[in-house]
Amino acid sequence: MIKKIIHRLESLTDLAQIKLTNKQFIFVSSILVGILAAFAVIVLKTFAHWVFLFATYLTSNTGIFKYGYIKIVLPVIGIMLTVFVVKKFLGGTIEKGTSQILYAVAKKASIIPRKQMYAQIVTSSLTVGLGGSAGLESPIVITGAAFGSNYAQRFKLGYKDRTLLIGCGVAAGIGAAFNAPIAGVLFAIEVLLVDVSISAFTPIMISAATGALVSEIVLDETILLSFKQQQTFNYHNIPYYILLGLCTGFIAVYYSRNFQRVEHFFARLRLKPYKKALIGASIVAILIFIFPTLFGEGYESIKTLSEKDPGILLENTLFSSFRNNSWALLLFVGATLMLKVFATAITLGSGGNGGNFAPSLFLGSYVGFFFSKFLNLTGLTNLPVSNFTLVGMAGILSGLFHAPLTAIFLIAEITGGYALMIPLMMVASISFAISKRFEKHSLDVKNLARKGNAFTSNKDANVLSNLDINAVIQTDFLTIAAQDTLEKLVDLISHSNQVVFAVVNPENELLGVVHFNDIREIIFNQYRVKYTLIKDIMKKPSDIIYPADSMETVMNKFENTKVSFLPVAKNGKYYGFISKRIALEAYRRKLKSMIIE
16 A cells, blocks of 8 residues: 555656656655655654653652663663664664765765665664664754655756755754754755755755644644743843853863764774673663663753753652752753763764764753853852753754854744844854864764865865876876986977976886976077986976875865976885876866766
C-alpha cells in the first residue's frame, strides 16, 4: 500500500516536472522537501518526548527507580544500541554533525548518500531518545538535507538546484523542530549556504514555512521548546546584558575547546566499538545520576528554569532535601552547566549520535539563569531571571555556531514575540565577537578546517579543493645544467615550445630557473651566447610548489609571486612545472561542470 502511494506521488511529480518550468518545479519541490523534513522531526521529537515522560514517571514513584535509576540505565542501552545499528546495518560508520553537509556541498557536488535519509533518524532516536546528553537538531538538519539532495538526484536536477534543495531541507527541519520558520531560513543561509543567491530565498522560505506548518498541525505543542511567560524589558539592565554577552562568549569558547578535546580523546582510544561505547555510556550514566537534568535534550529543564519555581529541578535528585534553598539550586545549575560539555562530548565520542544545537540552548539557559540569579541573591540588583535565561540561549548558540542572526530570531520566535529583541541582539553579537576572536571557525566547521577541507563560505576554495594538483603538473619540461652555456639553452628553445627551464645538478636537485624573457636581450649576441654560463644568468625560484600542496595554496603562490610558471619539487628533487594558465583552465572547467552537472 505504502509503495503504491509513493509510486503514485513520484509519477505525479514526474508529470509536474514535464509540465512546469524549472522555477515552478523548484517551488513545488521545496514544499515536498519541507513536508518530508517535517515528518522526520515529528518522528524524532515524539519518540524522545515519550521516553522522557516514561523515565520521569518511573522516577517520580518509589522503589528501585527513585532518584532516577532508570535514567542511568536508558542512556547506556541507547548508546550501545546505536553502535549495534551502525555496525550491523550502516556499514560500521556514520558521519555526525552538520559539517558533513558543508563537505558535501563543497567537495561532493551536493551529493548526500541515500542512507542519511534514515540513518540519522534511527541512530539519534536511540541515543538522544533514550537519554544520551545530546541534541536532535543536527540529525534533523542532516536528514532534511539528505531528503533535498536525494530528491534532486531522483529528478536529475543540477548542482545548483541540488544545493538549493539541501538548503530547503535544512530550513524545513529547523522550522519544524522549533516552529520557527524565520530561524530555519537564517540557519540555512547563515551557517550552511553562506553564498546563496537572493533568488534562492523564496524556495527556502517556502520550505521553512511548510515544515513549521506541518509541525504546528501534527506535533503536540508541549513537545516543542516554547515559552509564553517573559518579563518586560527594562533598559536599565543593559549593562548586565552586556556582561551576559561577555560570559556567554567565553563559555562558548570553553565548550568548543573541551568538546574537541574529549571527542579526540575517544577517537584515539584503541578499543573495540562496544567496549568504548560501554565505557563512555557508563560515564554519562554517572553524570546523569548525579545531575539528572543532563538526561536527553534537556528542554524540559530549560522550561523549568524560565518559570516561577525552578527549584523543581532538584526534586527526585540526590539534592532534593535542598529543594527550597536558592544557593543550593544555584550551585546545582553552575555544576551542571560546566559538566554539560563533557556529557555531550562523551555521548557522541563513545559512539552515540546527536548534535550540539540543543546542548547550546541548554547551556545558554543555565548560564543566563546562573548569572542573573547570582546577582539577585547577592543583593546587587533585581534582574528578571526568566529574561536572562532566554537571552542566554541566544548568546551560547551565537558563540558556538557563529550564527548571531539565527540565535536572535530563534529565541524571538520561540518566545512568541520580539519584546526581547534589543537584549537578544546585544548578547548574541557580543558573544559572537568574543568567540570569533578566540575560535576562527564555528564548532561544526573546526574539523573541516583542521583537515584542510574547504567549506561553503568560500566558493573559490570549494572549487579548488576539488582539483587534483597532479593533473596540472607538467613533468615533460626539458632541464639544463648550471655549467652549460647559453648556447645550449638557445638550442633547446629553438627545438621546443618551452619558455622556462629548470636548472638542476647531477642529482636532479633544483638550483634555479631561467625564463626566456630574462635572456631575450642577449641571445642575439653571439659572443655572450657562446661564453655565458647558465649559472650566471639563472635566478632563484620565486616560490616552489610541492605535490602535497592544495590547489588553493598553489593559486595563492601564483598570486603572491606574480609569475606564470612555478617549479614543483618532490622528495627534494626537481619534478616539473605548473603553468598558471593551465591551472586556471582546470578551475574554469571544474566550475562549469559543477554548474551544469
